[in-house]
Amino acid sequence: MTEIEKLIQRFKQAGAYVISNHNFKKEGLTVSAVIDASQLKTLAKDLYRQGYSLLDLSTLEVKEGFLLTYHFDKFEKPGRIALRVLLEGPGPIAPSLYEIFQGAEWHERESHDFFGVKFAGNPNLIPLLLPDDFQAPPPLRKNPESLTSLAALKLFGSYEILSSRWETIINSKVENIS
């Protein structure tokens, strides 16, 4: 079993909603998985034990909520992988990865600054890049009318959907667009 297959199996064990195989040449990712927020810390710990490092956290605001993409890399083959978590509803909150990857503290503070996403367990969730007296909505939040649905962004490469909820998110909206 290759390393990628092992990873995919591990993601499936953890109840991943969507597993995507990406074309590295085109997307710069090898494999990504949408998981439940409750599984994030367990999987991150697994990746840390295998020598992965958390390189980046990018937040994306879409119609469905906030999609957090955690980029991990091991500095050898198979290259970059990503874990995604969708935070739905008002008052988005995700578990902090500070206990496993201390570098996550700043990435999470940045996401808090720009999007207002909260991270439970972050020891110091104060403004990082914005001033402490910044009095406006988080600057990267979009107007409701300019929000796009996840399906329209085509983020998932060649995917395998393992949850009926995600079946609706990914498939029904595609029909709307076409």
Next chain:
Amino acid sequence: MNASNFINPFSIREDEGSFAGDFYTRNFERQARKDSIILNLGPQHPSTHGVLRVLVELDGEYVLRAEPVLGYLHRMHDKMGEVKTPYQYLPNMGRVDYLHPIAWNWAFVGAVERLASIEPPKRAEYLRIISCELNRISSHLLWWGAFVLDLGGVTPILYAFEEREMINDILQIITGSRLTMSYFRFGGVCADCDSRFIKLTKDFIPYLRERLKIYKALVTDNIILRRRLEGVGPMDTDICLRYGATGPVLRASGLSSDTRRNIPYSLYDNFEFAIPAGPSNDCFGRYLIRLFEIETSLQIIEQAIESLPDGPILIDKAPKANYKLPAGESYFAVEGARGQIGVHLVSDGGKNPYRVKLRSPGFSNLSLFAEAAKGTLLADAIAILGSLDLVIPEVDR
């Protein structure tokens, strides 16, 4: 949802008559010991690069805790990416990191090309490699001068600037600018090189090799420098992985990792060059790694200049200002002078990108400082800070 939601136990602000420092100082003080001193290094201090501010808690000369405070040079490049077309946004990249602008050019252009399935011509790839490596050398040279300056050696930076000027002169021929270069275009580069560029570059390589010998005799073998750096600020691979540190910091820790090799992009696979790792994970190890990287960059330039192919430098029908990206996402990572630079681009098929996320290596490298500085002498903390090679506009974006 706004910034006032933060837990701020100290409601008095500076301008309301408090003398106890600003929000960050007071937040930092909450965990302080009673008998310690809180000191602000920066944001306007000669030994912190640019406008970095570091809060330190001191017991005598020893650092108990440290916390960098960022944002003094924050320009919200992420937002600018969403309100401009990719073509309009491209010059921003030269301004993210003014010491290695070409690598940032590359990261963004690469992300766009990946998403749009564009393959640049071979000659353009070679010119990209040559300019990027020349720029890497100039960045390392400035770091070298500034780092030794931090430690109290004033002369070396004058030597470094002499060589840096020559590189600027060379890069000016093709990029048209000396600092915030914007040389890349989607599908190639904006200008071809001429015979003068090739001659100057060819002459520069042996010249710099001679100068590197002087650097070694003057600085690297200097006993005062060695005493200031050897054994100071050790960072093992584990701490680098936990904080996402990359580049020379990670390589000095003993892991031979380089984006040019691990996730090869462009034509780097065609060139012979070593990825150094070690020999030690202290400040001196990071110092040696960077000097060695100047040599590896010279090797790459030498090979690229020798085998520079003929042909076009830009594809036909290269994307212009009104170009619309297809929907999708792409991530492009390149090896900058400070580590892995990444651009995460998401498009919904509209005029402007839906989201641009810049990953700057300095940001992650600096986040490691608080842990590395714990328990060191204040003067050693400054050495550690310098050994991370920080460029604040890149950290703040």
